[in-house]
Amino acid sequence: MMNFERRRDRFELFDSMDSPAVNLSFTLELPDFRPWCKAQGLPPFHVLLFAVLNAVLKVENFRYRIFEGEVIRIDRLTPSYTVVNQHHDLNFAQFAWSDELREFVARSLAARDQASNMAALNDTYQGMSPRECKNQVFVTCIPWLxxxxxxxxxxxxxxxxxxxxxxxxxxxxxxGRLQLPFSVQAHHGFVDGYHIHQLAQTIAAELKQLIQ
Known part of the structure; x- marks a missing residue:
């Protein structure tokens, strides 16, 4: 937590505000990993999800959370994201992490199918303890827009x-480049524009490493 302590005064400044969130949308540039996904028989969304969440863990500022009034740093993530069900309503897919890409994708696909086939809201997240809830990053994809x-x-x-x-x-x-709109919302006490830039660069690096 030494890195956080260096910016505790920034955290206290933003945390005292009514809304300490920073929210930034930008064009994310990535290597076009879709041909590689096709050759490997892997769906691009789930490969990108794997790269994004690994990047989150590698940029320390995105691992800070507030729990019981104290700043903590998480060491793992519980992947989750929104899906559309048969009635075109959103639902939540959630699954256990895996460091191995194909296992991660398999678990993600199973969670997607389960959530998309449910009419009621998938509330499995309510079974998480308050501390376990901090291991999340909220992810949504809007592929039509x-x-x-x-x-x-x-x-x-x-x-x-x-x-x-x-x-x-x-x-x-x-x-050989891919572009997509990307949005990041985080606590400004933890994350500045520079760290969002770091996240973008790390996502691209994660994908580059995968396809090589």
Whole structure:
């Protein structure tokens, strides 16, 4: 937590505000990993989810949370994301982490199928303890839209310590590059614009390493 202690004064500044969230939308540039996914028989969304969540763990500022009034640093993540069910309502897919890509994707697909086939809201997250809830990052994908901004819901405006991430429609950017709208919401006491830049660069690096 030494790195956090260096910015505790920044944390206290933003945490005292009614809404300490920073919310930034931008065009994320990535290596076009879709041909590799096709060759490997892997769905691009789930491969990108794997890369994004690994990047979150590698950028320390995205691992800080507030629990029982104290700042903590999480060591693991419980993957979850939104899906659309048969009635075109959202639901939540949640599953156990795996460090191995194919196992991660298999678990993600099983969670997607379970959640998308449910009419009622999947409330398995309610079985998590308050501490376990801090191991989340809220993820949503809006593949139909090339959005330019987004407002993420927050259970408490005063405590947006669990980051919210969203991305939209892929488009080919030329020269083997992929572009997509990407949004990050986080506690400004933990995350600045520089750390969002770090996250973007780390996601690209994670994908580059996978496809090589």
């Amino acid at each position: 090339d959005f330019t901004s987004i407002q993420h819901p927050a259970a408490s405006l005063g405590c947006p310590d669990v980051p919210s991430l969203a991305w939209g429609k892929f488009r080919y950017g030329g020269n």
